[in-house]
Amino acid sequence: MRDVYVAGIGITTFTRLEYPLSEIAAYASMMALSDAGITDIDHLYVANMGSARVNHQTALASAVVDSLSLTPAGAAVVENGPASGASAIKAGFAVVASGLHDVVLVAGVERMREVNNLEATDFIASLTHPLAEYVYGVTLPAHAAMFTRLYMEKYGVTERHLAMVAVKNQNNAMLNDFAHLHQPITIEGILDSPEAMTNNPYVAEPLRFFDACPVSDGGAAVLLVSEEVARTIDRPLIRLAGVGQATDTHAVQEREEPTDLLAVRRAAAQSFEMAGLTPQDVDVAELHDAFTILEIVESEEVGFFPKGEGHIALEKGETALDGSLPINPSGGLKGKGHPVGATGVAQAHEIVTQLRGEAGDRQVDGARTGFTCNFGGFGNNVVCLTFVRED
Amino acid sequence: MAVDLEKILRPIDNPMEPFQPKYMQLASGETMVIRQIERDEVPDVLMHIEPLLHVERDFYDVVAARVYAELLAWYRHRMQDEYVLVVQIEGELAAVVNGRQVTPKLGMSLHTIALRRGLRVGAHAFAAKMEYHIDTLGHDAVLIVAESPIGFRRWMIEYQLEKRFETPHELGGVPSYALTRDLFNRARSKLLVGRRPVPPEILAQAEAAILAPSDPPTPPEDLLAATRSLYDSTATALIAQRTALGKEAENA
Amino acid sequence: MARDIYAYKCRKCGHLHYPFRMVCKECRENDFFEFDLVPLPKKGSLLTFTRVYNLPAEYEVETLGLGIVELENGMRITGQLEVDEPAIGMAVEGEVKVVRKSEYDEFYGMVFTAA
Numbered sequence: 001m002r003d004v005y006v007a008g009i010g011i012t013t014f015t016r017l018e019y020p021l022s023e024i025a026a027y028a029s030m031m032a033l034s035d036a037g038i039t040d041i042d043h044l045y046v047a048n049m050g051s052a053r054v055n056h057q058t059a060l061a062s063a064v065v066d067s068l069s070l071t072p073a074g075a076a077v078v079e080n081g082p083a084s085g086a087s088a089i090k091a092g093f094a095v096v097a098s099g100l101h102d103v104v105l106v107a108g109v110e111r112m113r114e115v116n117n118l119e120a121t122d123f124i125a126s127l128t129h130p131l132a133e134y135v136y137g138v139t140l141p142a143h144a145a146m147f148t149r150l151y152m153e154k155y156g157v158t159e160r161h162l163a164m165v166a167v168k169n170q171n172n173a174m175l176n177d178f179a180h181l182h183q184p185i186t187i188e189g190i191l192d193s194p195e196a197m198t199n200n201p202y203v204a205e206p207l208r209f210f211d212a213c214p215v216s217d218g219g220a221a222v223l224l225v226s227e228e229v230a231r232t233i234d235r236p237l238i239r240l241a242g243v244g245q246a247t248d249t250h251a252v253q254e255r256e257e258p259t260d261l262l263a264v265r266r267a268a269a270q271s272f273e274m275a276g277l278t279p280q281d282v283d284v285a286e287l288h289d290a291f292t293i294l295e296i297v298e299s300e301e302v303g304f305f306p307k308g309e310g311h312i313a314l315e316k317g318e319t320a321l322d323g324s325l326p327i328n329p330s331g332g333l334k335g336k337g338h339p340v341g342a343t344g345v346a347q348a349h350e351i352v353t354q355l356r357g358e359a360g361d362r363q364v365d366g367a368r369t370g371f372t373c374n375f376g377g378f379g380n381n382v383v384c385l386t387f388v389r390e391d
Numbered sequence: 392m393a394v395d396l397e398k399i400l401r402p403i404d405n406p407m408e409p410f411q412p413k414y415m416q417l418a419s420g421e422t423m424v425i426r427q428i429e430r431d432e433v434p435d436v437l438m439h440i441e442p443l444l445h446v447e448r449d450f451y452d453v454v455a456a457r458v459y460a461e462l463l464a465w466y467r468h469r470m471q472d473e474y475v476l477v478v479q480i481e482g483e484l485a486a487v488v489n490g491r492q493v494t495p496k497l498g499m500s501l502h503t504i505a506l507r508r509g510l511r512v513g514a515h516a517f518a519a520k521m522e523y524h525i526d527t528l529g530h531d532a533v534l535i536v537a538e539s540p541i542g543f544r545r546w547m548i549e550y551q552l553e554k555r556f557e558t559p560h561e562l563g564g565v566p567s568y569a570l571t572r573d574l575f576n577r578a579r580s581k582l583l584v585g586r587r588p589v590p591p592e593i594l595a596q597a598e599a600a601i602l603a604p605s606d607p608p609t610p611p612e613d614l615l616a617a618t619r620s621l622y623d624s625t626a627t628a629l630i631a632q633r634t635a636l637g638k639e640a641e642n643a
Numbered sequence: 644m645a646r647d648i649y650a651y652k653c654r655k656c657g658h659l660h661y662p663f664r665m666v667c668k669e670c671r672e673n674d675f676f677e678f679d680l681v682p683l684p685k686k687g688s689l690l691t692f693t694r695v696y697n698l699p700a701e702y703e704v705e706t707l708g709l710g711i712v713e714l715e716n717g718m719r720i721t722g723q724l725e726v727d728e729p730a731i732g733m734a735v736e737g738e739v740k741v742v743r744k745s746e747y748d749e750f751y752g753m754v755f756t757a758a
Contacts, residue, residue: 122699132662145693183509186420193416195584204695253719
């Protein structure tokens with residue numbers, strides 16, 4: 001297997017965008033190509049979950065590759081629920097690592113706000129098990145809520161810990177130009193004050209409004225290249241050193257241990273093994289905090305903290321921007337937004353920006369090893385990526 | 392002669408109980424005050440509504456135009472039984488709500504315009520307005536319509552307003568919805584918040600001056616940045632264009 | 644006539660599955676559709692629960708109680724809850740009723756109440 005490098009990155013603002021879906025993907029792609037100073041590619045992967053249902057557009061990759069005038073390069077869509085982004089990166093990685101291609105563009109995109117909120121909720125709920133879950137009205141917030149209740153019972157996580165993640169990530173997002181939310185919040189305002197129940201109502205008990213990420217449109221792109229190509233470009237050498245993936249049972253009720261996210265554990269281990277690194281080597285991480293509880297649990301399952309102690313590390317400030325292991329400096333999905341197909345690629349965008357030393361006010365000093373976790377379904381399909389700076 | 396004409400043209404307002412100011416803490420930790428204003432403060436408010444006439448999204452332009460007219464008409468004594476409440480966050484104007492008393496038992500909700508987004512300010516202001524009609528003024532029902540989909544979702548759906556389509560609303564003559572005392576009581580615990588009385592220093596700050604909002608809705612920076620950037624308030628297209636221009640300048 | 648929710652018993656090794664899968668998780672040796680239908684027990688204990696407020700458009704109610712129940716035979720099922728004050732470990736009993744309606748169809752599933 002050859003080494004694979006990230007030569008260029010691009011991202012759009014995550015918010016409500018009025019552009020057509022393929023244009024959002026094209027914007028991010030053009031920025032990535034421009035960043036690397038590359039004009040031709042061998043292949044394009046587009047990560048997207050809802051184009052057919054929400055945007056009435058199928059064969060999205062064919063549309064994007066032509067919009068960018070990059071034909072006759074090959075193109076295909078990669079759909080893996082909320083893990084589409086990192087799955088598309090894995091596909092691009094495999095194609096470059098195998099020697100089949102030298103330059104692969106991976107663009108993640110989603111335009112969920114083309115439909116109203118109820119439609120969007122139902123669209124996301126369609127990833128649940130049709131007969132065992134969807135038919136009961138189970139939505140992703142419902143899954144996250146039931147999981148949270150078990151975690152609170154077993155490990156002593158409280159609503160305050162969840163609120164701390166929300167506050168940390170929304171405040172980090174204030175430093176990110178492309179983030180969806182630019183609204184600082186305080187624990188007092190969302191939890192303690194007499195008006196907190198209206199400011200922060202329950203969405204699915206015990207999860208509240210500020211525990212869930214916003215519904216966003218947006219696109220992100222990365223350019224994966226061979227070492228030979230990477231060395232011709234005058235940008236820092238960032239290598240995608242580890243790729244790991246694992247799946248678990250579709251119906252959440254069938255998980256062996258209801259408080260475990262085994263797929264996260266396995267995917268992370270696989271990613272570290274390929275990179276020849278351990279969780280302790282990581283300087284900065286982007287974890288999938290579609291719900292605040294997930295940041296806490298993932299930080300344990302990937303190996304940063306012992307199982308059941310993620311909330312303690314959070315309390316101590318270890319995962320804050322100025323902590324020992326900053327998690328979600330970009331604001332995470334909570335503060336930055338979650339255009340489903342784009343998220344996995346946006347996480348990679350943030351890590352590469354951090355490793356290049358170009359993250360401005362949210363820069364984690366001296367970051368040389370970064371890690372992302374892209375969480376598909378409700379923990380039944382997870383892809384983890386490890387990036388290292390080589391120069 | 393001029394004085395006599397004014398006597399004819401100027402409506403005589405019926406007595407209306409004043410709104411008791413209240414305050415609350417927002418998700419951001421900031422303190423918000425809702426209070427009623429008299430005619431003398433209208434010019435201070437109009438100053439901050441005027442820029443919104445040019446924000447052509449989310450129906451800001453339509454609502455701002457109508458609010459401007461309603462406040463100016465009230466200021467110049469050409470509106471019958473209107474009231475205006477302002478919402479201030481640390482003194483800055485965050486929302487304006489207004490309405491009228493049609494009869495001692497029927498209220499007419501006019502407008503709700505929020506100058507600060509993302510903190511449910513408009514929703515809190517609307518709830519306060521309904522509290523004023525039903526609890527303070529003693530109206531049995533309030534007629535309501537919505538210009539924007541956001542308004543429709545927040546009021547018609549969240550409060551489950553009753554359809555009164557046979558009654559045209561003053562705003563555009565469109566079919567009205569109604570909030571009855573019964574519906575309001577059902578929604579009260581969920582949607583009405585705030586504490587009274589307002590602590591003296593906080594009320595004094597609000598009454599001292601109506602400050603300009605620090606982050607009001609604005610039209611997009613550069614209409615020519617991309618053909619569709621009219622709707623891109625985030626200027627993604629602008630940033631992309633600047634990147635391109637930057638490279639051109641570098642290579643030049 | 645009371646309805647049942649069925650588990651699927653592999654004809655090769657006897658392992659019970661709910662929900663349905665094509666290949667037996669235990670032995671992976673079954674042929675196409677080599678499963679027997681076995682009704683799931685209706686009694687169990689509540690493993691976890693929630694009350695959801697933001698429902699898809701098809702639901703006319705404002706909120707829905709949902710939970711995962713560990714049934715008497717050790718298998719787990721997700722269902723709707725009609726319980727005023729649910730608690731982890733609480734004994735519940737299920738009945739198969741309509742749990743979702745679309746424009747043309749009705750879908751059946753388990754609805755649990757306090758036992």
